[in-house]
Amino acid sequence: MTAPDAAPVRPGEELPLEALREALRGRVPGDVDALEVLQFPGGFSNLTYLLRLGEQEYVLRRAPLGPLPKGAHDMTREANLLSRIHPVLPVAPEPLLVVEDAGVIGSPFYLMERRRGTVVRTSLPPEYRELPGAPERLGAALIDTLADLHAVDIDAAGLRDLGKPEGFNRRQVDGWAGRWRRAREALKDTGDLPPPAELRDELVIAWLEAHTPNETAHALVHNDFKLDNLMLDPRDPGRVVALLDWEMTTLGDPLVDLGLTLTYWTMPELPGGAPNRVGAAAPGFPDRDALVARYEARSGRRVADALPWFEVLGHFKLAVIVIQIFARYRLGQTQDPRFAPLAKQAAWLMRRAWELIRTQDARE
Numbered sequence: 600m601t602a603p604d605a606a607p608v609r610p611g612e613e614l615p616l617e618a619l620r621e622a623l624r625g626r627v628p629g630d631v632d633a634l635e636v637l638q639f640p641g642g643f644s645n646l647t648y649l650l651r652l653g654e655q656e657y658v659l660r661r662a663p664l665g666p667l668p669k670g671a672h673d674m675t676r677e678a679n680l681l682s683r684i685h686p687v688l689p690v691a692p693e694p695l696l697v698v699e700d701a702g703v704i705g706s707p708f709y710l711m712e713r714r715r716g717t718v719v720r721t722s723l724p725p726e727y728r729e730l731p732g733a734p735e736r737l738g739a740a741l742i743d744t745l746a747d748l749h750a751v752d753i754d755a756a757g758l759r760d761l762g763k764p765e766g767f768n769r770r771q772v773d774g775w776a777g778r779w780r781r782a783r784e785a786l787k788d789t790g791d792l793p794p795p796a797e798l799r800d801e802l803v804i805a806w807l808e809a810h811t812p813n814e815t816a817h818a819l820v821h822n823d824f825k826l827d828n829l830m831l832d833p834r835d836p837g838r839v840v841a842l843l844d845w846e847m848t849t850l851g852d853p854l855v856d857l858g859l860t861l862t863y864w865t866m867p868e869l870p871g872g873a874p875n876r877v878g879a880a881a882p883g884f885p886d887r888d889a890l891v892a893r894y895e896a897r898s899g900r901r902v903a904d905a906l907p908w909f910e911v912l913g914h915f916k917l918a919v920i921v922i923q924i925f926a927r928y929r930l931g932q933t934q935d936p937r938f939a940p941l942a943k944q945a946a947w948l949m950r951r952a953w954e955l956i957r958t959q960d961a962r963e
Contacts, residue, residue: 604718605637605649611934612638612646612664614704622703627696627710629655644924645672645846650710657695661708664933675699677846678709680761684819687756690744690842716830716840721869722876726833734883736837741826742890744839745860746897749818749853762850764817771855771912772811775919776804782922789929791942792922798946799953803915806956810908814852816900822847823920824856825863826877854902857894858909861887862917862948870921872940907959911952918948 608614614636624631629652637649639658648659662672678694685691696710717724719737727733753759779800786792795801821828823844832838863869865879865887879886885893891903922945928938 604639606640608636608638608648609640609935614648614659618703622698622700623650623652623696623710627652627655627657629653629657644920645674645844649713656713657710658692658713659708659710661704662706663927664705672706672846674707674709677848678711680845680848681711683756683758683761684751684845684848687751687758688748688819688842690839691845692841692843714830714841717833717836718827718830719836719877720827721873723881727836730836732883733836734877734881735885736835737826737831737877738885738890739893740831740837740839741829741860741864742893743897744829744842745821745824745856746894748821748824748842749816749856749898751819753817753819753850758819758850761819761848764814764850764852767814767820767849767851768855769811771851771916772804772807775912775916776807778923779804779915779919782919782926785926786922786929786942791925791929793946798949800949803911803949803952803956807908807912807915812905812908815854815902815905816852817850818853820849820851820853820856821845822849822851822856822859824860852909853898854905854909855912857891857902858906858911858913859916860913861890861906861910862913864890866948868944868947870917870941870944871937872944907955911955911959914948914952914955918945918952921945921948 616634616636620631620634631652633653635651639647639649644663646661646663650657650659660674660677662674675697678697681691681694685693692711692714694709694711698709699707701707717726723733727737751758783792783800792798828842828844829839830841830843832840863878866875867880869875875881878884891906895902921941924938925941925945927933928935928941
């Protein structure tokens, strides 16, 4: 079966084939001399490739190009996480090989098993359009997978050392606020962001700091849980084949995941500017309240009253993620043209976070 989502490698993101062949030779099954490399076009962070070694296929993950924040995009950590999570949560793909030598392709990387399925990005794909109830089943699969992730017994699975859940919410605010300010400083002379008085970014940060709740639970947190990080059965949008992109996974408050998931689900446009035709505003898809109700039913926990703070954090966190990517693009550290609209997207997210705050304050 071919890889419908894989395409020729983007210019500037090619892999050094000879060095890669030698690094793989004798370490994984397959015909290394027949190596063929394609690239998965989705995502704005780590680079993901399809490797074909004759009849064998693998997925390679590496950090993005350009200078990176300290500790970010750690492929060795991500592979180690997957090796421990895969046995207790089978939707997590199995890592097969880690290469820590950055000299091979320009950064450490790892190979994981190749899983086949449908990734839904901005619209319902053709294979689902004639299936009865496909939008509702897709939304259910999204939220059920999130609840199941949070239901993993971190102590029984031996995962307690993956992070420090105590104080997680406060660290989220402090960490993302610092990243936002550094990216804003890097762009201060470019005119790409509105002035702080218009953007209200510092007011958003101050509100998050003043209202930071204690953790509602200690759980495995994916930290970037969204629809296009799921791979689905092409014949059944209600069956998840894989959950991808585990780079930021840690232990913390599960509502941080839910808040970000709802952020993505309710946005009119997804990062990059594509209209969101698979979210809360699209015909047939469950709305925000329906997702929350299903999460409560699946998890057995009442969460609706606590969610406003986490949804503000979700909008703020996504604003930081996209402005960091845009800053790398604006400063010439990466050439991917998909990044050009991200400054406007970050500004929209920040303004939306402020609107949510004003709505919440009016209710109190």
